[in-house]
Amino acid sequence: MPLTLTEVEHIAELARLSLTEAEKVRYREQLAAILDYAAILQQVDTSAIPPTTTVLPLRNIIRDDLVAPSMPIEDVLANAPAASEGCFQVAEILGA
Numbered sequence: 001m002p003l004t005l006t007e008v009e010h011i012a013e014l015a016r017l018s019l020t021e022a023e024k025v026r027y028r029e030q031l032a033a034i035l036d037y038a039a040i041l042q043q044v045d046t047s048a049i050p051p052t053t054t055v056l057p058l059r060n061i062i063r064d065d066l067v068a069p070s071m072p073i074e075d076v077l078a079n080a081p082a083a084s085e086g087c088f089q090v091a092e093i094l095g096a
Contacts, residue, residue: 001035003028 008028012019019027073086082089 001032001039003032003035 005024005028008024008031009019011031012024012027077083077086077088080088
């Protein structure tokens with residue numbers, strides 16, 4: 001599946017990558033090869049394979065939920081850069 005340089009630039013922006021022009025060309029070729037291979041895999045007939053099939057035995061590791069004393073709040077917040085009213089204080093990110 002051919003990719004344009006604009007699409008590669010968009011993907012790089014989403015990944016917060018700063019790419020040189022040479023890297024953009026190289027990644028365009030590499031990403032196109034990956035998408036081509038994914039298209040080949042999409043053609044494999046998996047209709048006879050039931051969903052959620054696994055080769056591993058099914059098992060669940062569950063432990064008893066035991067009540068134990070918690071650490072004192074002062075110890076929990078001892079190394080926090082900022083605390084307020086018994087809670088971690090963090091910078092506002094969404095605006096009030």
